[in-house]
Amino acid sequence: MLSKPMDKNFEELCYSCRTGDMDNVDRLISTGVNVNSVDKFDNSPLFLASLCGHEEVVKLLLQRGAVCDRDRYEGARCIYGALNDAIRDTLLSYDISKAVDVKQPFATHISSIYNEESFFNRDISFRVSNDQLYTAHRFLLCARSTILAGKMAHEWVRNDVILSEVRSDILEIFFKFLYLIPVLHQIEPEQYEELIKLSNEFSIELLPEFLDKARHIADPTDKSRLMSDYQYKFTEVARNQLLVFVNNCIFGSAVDLADKEQLPISLMNCSAYPDILLSVQNRNGSIRIYPCHLAVLSRAEYFKIMFTHNLKEKVEYVKAKHLLGKYGSVIPQLTLPNCEFEVAEIILRYLYADNTDIPWMYAIDVLLVADILLEDRLKTIASTIITQSKEFIQQYNVFDVLYLSWEIGVERLEQFAAKFIAIHLQELYNDPEIKRAIVLSSERISLRQETDTVELVDDIRYYLLRKYSFEPDDVELFENQDDLEYLKQVGYLEYRKDMEIVDDILSRLNLDV
Known part of the structure; x- marks a missing residue:
C-alpha cells in the first residue's frame, strides 16, 4: 500500500499534538492546515492529542474545527483511545454543532x-x-x-x-x-x-x-x-481573501514619502477604502504610509486601548485640505514602532488575515513589535518560529535570546536557551557569557535567601537530565554503581562531567545553590 503524501505543516501539527506543544499547534492551525485530515497511519491530530493525554491541545483542536463524531470511526477512536477520563469526558460532551472554529x-x-x-x-x-x-x-x-x-x-x-x-x-x-x-x-x-x-x-x-x-x-x-x-x-x-486584499489593496496602495506631511490624495481614494493611515519608518529613515482600517488594527490591544481611551497624544491628526470629505479636515494617522517594512507587513498580514508566515530572519523584530502592541499570541508564534529554526541559532547568540526572553517575558524562549546551553555545555564552558548569564539570573530573584536557587541553573540541570534521558531516581542508582563500563555505556559519566562543569561555574561565582 502506498503511503499518503503529507503536507509539511500537517506532519508538524501531528508531531506537536503527540508532544503536547500547544503553542506550535496554535501556530500551525493558523496557517490553514486541515485539522480534520489524517496522517499516513490514518491518525488525526485530535486522535494523537487524545491518545497522548494532552487535554489542552484537545480543547484547542475542538475549538478550531476538529470534529469528534462518536457515530463515526475516527470519533470513536478518539473517545476510546483517550489517555484519561478528563479527555474522554471533554470529547463526549463537546457538541458537534459547536465544533467550528468560531473561537479562532x-x-x-x-x-x-x-x-x-x-x-x-x-x-x-x-x-x-x-x-x-x-x-x-x-x-x-x-x-x-x-x-x-x-x-x-x-x-x-x-x-x-x-x-x-x-x-x-x-x-x-x-x-x-x-x-x-x-x-x-x-x-x-x-x-x-x-x-x-x-x-x-x-x-x-x-x-x-x-x-x-x-x-x-x-x-x-x-x-x-x-x-x-x-x-x-x-x-x-475568508482568510485567503483578506490576505489577497492586504497584498493587493493595502500594500499595493502604500506610499513611500520623503516628507510625511506630503500625503498624496491616492492614499484616501485607493481600493483599500481606508479610515486610518499607518506610518512606518525603517532603520534608514525612509517612511511608508499604509492605508488601513481601525476595525482591524484594533485587534492589537495597544491600538484598541489607544482609541477606546481616547489617547489623542498617541494619534497624529494630519491636516490635508485635499483629502476632505467624510473624514473632515483631518486624517487619523498612527505610527508603528520603527522597523523594517517587511516586519510591518508581516504584522499587517497577521492582523488582517491571521497569516503566521514569519521568516526566521524577521522573527526577533516581529517579537519586539508584537510586545509593544501587546499582541501576546503573535509573540508566542514568533518565539515558536525562533525555537523551531535551525538557521536562527546559527546566526544569533543563544545568550542574546536568553536576555531577550527575560526582557519581554517569553518563557518559551527562556526554556529554549536553557536547553541549548545544557546540550552544548562543554563547548560553552569557557565562554564568559555563561557566567554572566547565571549571575544575571541570580539577580532576578527578589529578596534572595541562602536556600534560593537560580532559575537558569535549575533549568540547565533539568535539561541535562533530558539530554541523557535520565530521571532523578536514575541518578541516585548510578551514584551507587561501581561498574565504570556500565556507567559509561548509559552516559552517566558524561552527565557527571556536565554537572561538574555547572558546579565549577557556581563555585567560581561564589554561588551556593
Missing part, C-alpha cells in the same frame, strides 16, 4: 466588528425593501467578493445603496455570513433559494454549494456535520 482569534475578531459601533467606521449603508437600514465596512465587502469590489468602485460610489429587491432577513444573514458569524443553523428552508440567488449574484464562494447540499439533508446529525465541515472552509476562504 481571526474569525472572532471579524465577527465582533459586525456589532461593534463605538469607534469602527462603517462607511456604506444598504436600504432594503422594508426600508430597514444595514451598515457595513467597504473594505471587508471588497475583500470578500470581486463583484462587490467592482460595484463599490463604479455603481456604489455614494455611501447609501438601495437594494429594493432584497428582503431584510436575507440581507442580514448574508452580511453575518460575510463577517464570519456562524449563522448556518439559523437559516430556514424557505430562505435557501433567496440566499443562493443573492450569493450567486455577488459570486460568494462556497455558500451556494453548502445551501444546495443542506436543503437535501433531513437528518439533523448529518446537517450538523455538514455545517461543521463548511464553517471551517468558510473561514479559510
Whole structure:
C-alpha cells in the first residue's frame, strides 16, 4: 500500500499534538492546515492529542474545527483511545454543532466588528425593501467578493445603496455570513433559494454549494456535520481573501514619502477604502504610509486601548485640505514602532488575515513589535518560529535570546536557551557569557535567601537530565554503581562531567545553590 503524501505543516501539527506543544499547534492551525485530515497511519491530530493525554491541545483542536463524531470511526477512536477520563469526558460532551472554529482569534475578531459601533467606521449603508437600514465596512465587502469590489468602485460610489429587491432577513444573514458569524443553523428552508440567488449574484464562494447540499439533508446529525465541515472552509476562504486584499489593496496602495506631511490624495481614494493611515519608518529613515482600517488594527490591544481611551497624544491628526470629505479636515494617522517594512507587513498580514508566515530572519523584530502592541499570541508564534529554526541559532547568540526572553517575558524562549546551553555545555564552558548569564539570573530573584536557587541553573540541570534521558531516581542508582563500563555505556559519566562543569561555574561565582 502506498503511503499518503503529507503536507509539511500537517506532519508538524501531528508531531506537536503527540508532544503536547500547544503553542506550535496554535501556530500551525493558523496557517490553514486541515485539522480534520489524517496522517499516513490514518491518525488525526485530535486522535494523537487524545491518545497522548494532552487535554489542552484537545480543547484547542475542538475549538478550531476538529470534529469528534462518536457515530463515526475516527470519533470513536478518539473517545476510546483517550489517555484519561478528563479527555474522554471533554470529547463526549463537546457538541458537534459547536465544533467550528468560531473561537479562532481571526474569525472572532471579524465577527465582533459586525456589532461593534463605538469607534469602527462603517462607511456604506444598504436600504432594503422594508426600508430597514444595514451598515457595513467597504473594505471587508471588497475583500470578500470581486463583484462587490467592482460595484463599490463604479455603481456604489455614494455611501447609501438601495437594494429594493432584497428582503431584510436575507440581507442580514448574508452580511453575518460575510463577517464570519456562524449563522448556518439559523437559516430556514424557505430562505435557501433567496440566499443562493443573492450569493450567486455577488459570486460568494462556497455558500451556494453548502445551501444546495443542506436543503437535501433531513437528518439533523448529518446537517450538523455538514455545517461543521463548511464553517471551517468558510473561514479559510475568508482568510485567503483578506490576505489577497492586504497584498493587493493595502500594500499595493502604500506610499513611500520623503516628507510625511506630503500625503498624496491616492492614499484616501485607493481600493483599500481606508479610515486610518499607518506610518512606518525603517532603520534608514525612509517612511511608508499604509492605508488601513481601525476595525482591524484594533485587534492589537495597544491600538484598541489607544482609541477606546481616547489617547489623542498617541494619534497624529494630519491636516490635508485635499483629502476632505467624510473624514473632515483631518486624517487619523498612527505610527508603528520603527522597523523594517517587511516586519510591518508581516504584522499587517497577521492582523488582517491571521497569516503566521514569519521568516526566521524577521522573527526577533516581529517579537519586539508584537510586545509593544501587546499582541501576546503573535509573540508566542514568533518565539515558536525562533525555537523551531535551525538557521536562527546559527546566526544569533543563544545568550542574546536568553536576555531577550527575560526582557519581554517569553518563557518559551527562556526554556529554549536553557536547553541549548545544557546540550552544548562543554563547548560553552569557557565562554564568559555563561557566567554572566547565571549571575544575571541570580539577580532576578527578589529578596534572595541562602536556600534560593537560580532559575537558569535549575533549568540547565533539568535539561541535562533530558539530554541523557535520565530521571532523578536514575541518578541516585548510578551514584551507587561501581561498574565504570556500565556507567559509561548509559552516559552517566558524561552527565557527571556536565554537572561538574555547572558546579565549577557556581563555585567560581561564589554561588551556593
